[in-house]
Amino acid sequence: MYPNDSLENWHQGQGLWADVPAEDWNSWKWQLKNRLTKLEHLEKYMKLTADERAGCLFAKDKLALAITPYFFNLIDRNDPNCPVRRQVIPRAGEMHTAPEEMLDPVGEENTKPVDGIVHRYPDRVLFLVTDRCASYCRYCTRSRLVSNAQDYNFHPEFESGLEYIRSHPEIRDVLLSGGDPLLLSDRKLDHLLGELRKIPHVEFIRIGSRIPVFLPQRITPELCEIFKKHGPIWMSIHVNHPNECTHTLRNACEQLTYAGVPIGNQSVLLRNVNDDAEVMKSLIHRLLMMRVRPYYLYQCDLITGSAHLRADPRKGIEIIRSLRGHTTGYSIPQFVIDAPGGGGKIPINPDYIKEVTDEAIVMRNFSGDEYRYPLTSDANIPNDVNAPELETILM
Numbered sequence: 397m398y399p400n401d402s403l404e405n406w407h408q409g410q411g412l413w414a415d416v417p418a419e420d421w422n423s424w425k426w427q428l429k430n431r432l433t434k435l436e437h438l439e440k441y442m443k444l445t446a447d448e449r450a451g452c453l454f455a456k457d458k459l460a461l462a463i464t465p466y467f468f469n470l471i472d473r474n475d476p477n478c479p480v481r482r483q484v485i486p487r488a489g490e491m492h493t494a495p496e497e498m499l500d501p502v503g504e505e506n507t508k509p510v511d512g513i514v515h516r517y518p519d520r521v522l523f524l525v526t527d528r529c530a531s532y533c534r535y536c537t538r539s540r541l542v543s544n545a546q547d548y549n550f551h552p553e554f555e556s557g558l559e560y561i562r563s564h565p566e567i568r569d570v571l572l573s574g575g576d577p578l579l580l581s582d583r584k585l586d587h588l589l590g591e592l593r594k595i596p597h598v599e600f601i602r603i604g605s606r607i608p609v610f611l612p613q614r615i616t617p618e619l620c621e622i623f624k625k626h627g628p629i630w631m632s633i634h635v636n637h638p639n640e641c642t643h644t645l646r647n648a649c650e651q652l653t654y655a656g657v658p659i660g661n662q663s664v665l666l667r668n669v670n671d672d673a674e675v676m677k678s679l680i681h682r683l684l685m686m687r688v689r690p691y692y693l694y695q696c697d698l699i700t701g702s703a704h705l706r707a708d709p710r711k712g713i714e715i716i717r718s719l720r721g722h723t724t725g726y727s728i729p730q731f732v733i734d735a736p737g738g739g740g741k742i743p744i745n746p747d748y749i750k751e752v753t754d755e756a757i758v759m760r761n762f763s764g765d766e767y768r769y770p771l772t773s774d775a776n777i778p779n780d781v782n783a784p785e786l787e788t789i790l791m
C-alpha cells in the first residue's frame with residue numbers, strides 16, 4: 397500500500413540546503429546557478445553506485461547531467477532504486493542502444509518545415525524554442541538535441557517559426573516546447589506569446605514544461621502577469637511520481653491557476669518509477685489536490701539508451717484497468733503510445749467491448765459484468781411530425 401496522500405506527507409523545506417538564506421533558495425536564478433551538474437557535485441552529497449558513476453561519466457556525450465538543489469532534495473540518497481533518483485541520475489544503461497531504439501523515436505525530423513517547427517497534424521504545430529531544461533530527464537525523447545551533448549547545435553529562430561505560423565492559416569493550435577520554454581526570460585516569453593496572440597488564426601496556445609516540477613521558484617508573480625496578459629495559456633506539466641508533489645509545487649500550480657492557466661499533467665510510464673497501480677493512484681490523487689488534471693500517461697518512447705527505464709506497455713493497460721471505475725474518473729489519464737517513426741499518439745485502452753453486432757454493443761464494466769446497449773436502426777426512428785398531424789394527435 398502506498399503512503400497516505402494527506403498533505404502532511406508531502407515534502408517541504410530546504411533539506412540539504414537549510415543554511416541557505418530563504419531569499420536565495422526561493423530565487424530561480426540561485427537554483428539554476430547551484431545545479432548539480434558533475435559527478436563530484438553528486439558525490440559531495442551521496443554515495444553513487446558503480447552503475448551510476450559510469451552513467452554520469454557517459455552523460456556529457458549523450459544528455460547533460462543537471463539537477464536543481466530543490467529537486468535533488470526529493471531523492472532518497474540511501475536507496476539506489478529511489479523513483480526520483482532513477483529519473484535524473486544517469487545509469488550505465490544509457491550506454492547501450494537496443495536494436496529497436498532511435499535517436500528520433502517519433503520522427504520529428506521528418507516533419508520539420510523550418511528549424512524549431514514540427515508540423516505533423518494539419519491544424520497544430522510544435523514550436524521548439526530552446527534546447528535547455530532546468531534538470532534533465534534520462535529518458536528524454538528529444539535527447540538528440542536537448543542540452544546539446546550530442547552537438548546537434550539547435551539555434552532556435554523565433555522569427556522564422558512565427559513567420560511559418562503566420563503564413564499557414566490552417567494552424568489553430570501552437571504548443572511551445574523544447575527544452576523548456578519557461579527557461580526563457582520574461583521579456584522573451586512576453587514577446588513570443590504577444591506575437592502568437594496577434595495571429596488571428598491561432599486560437600489555442602499551450603506550453604509543455606517541467607519547470608514547475610524541477611524549478612517551481614520560476615513561477616513568479618511577474619511570470620503569472622504575462623500569462624494573464626496573453627491568456628488563455630494552457631500548460632502541460634510532467635510529474636511522474638507522488639514524491640514529486642511538494643508544497644512548493646502545489647503553491648506554484650495554485651499561482652498558475654489563479655493566473656487563469658489550466659494545467660494538465662503528462663506522465664511517462666517508467667520501469668520501477670511508476671509502473672505500479674498504487675503508485676499511479678497516489679500520483680493522480682495528489683495531482684487533483686494540486687488543481688492539476690491528469691491528461692496523458694505516455695509509454696516511454698524508444699529513445700537510445702532507455703531500455704532500463706522503459707516499462708512494459710501491458711503494465712500501463714493493467715494500471716488503467718485498475719483505476720477505471722475504482723477512483724474518480726476525472727483523475728484517469730489517457731494511456732498512449734506515440735507511434736514509433738511518426739504515426740502520432742495512439743490511445744491504448746483496456747478492452748471493455750466484447751462485441752458489436754447489428755443489434756447491440758456488448759460491454760463489460762470495471763468489475764467484469766456484462767451489459768448490452770441496444771442499437772436502433774434508422775428505420776425504427778419515428779419521423780418528425782408536422783404541425784397539422786400534431787394537432788390531430790393532441791385533439
Ligand code: SF4
Nearest residue numbers: 529532533536575606
Ligand atoms: S524536461 Fe522535458 S525536454 Fe527537458 S529533459 Fe525532461 S523530458 Fe526532456
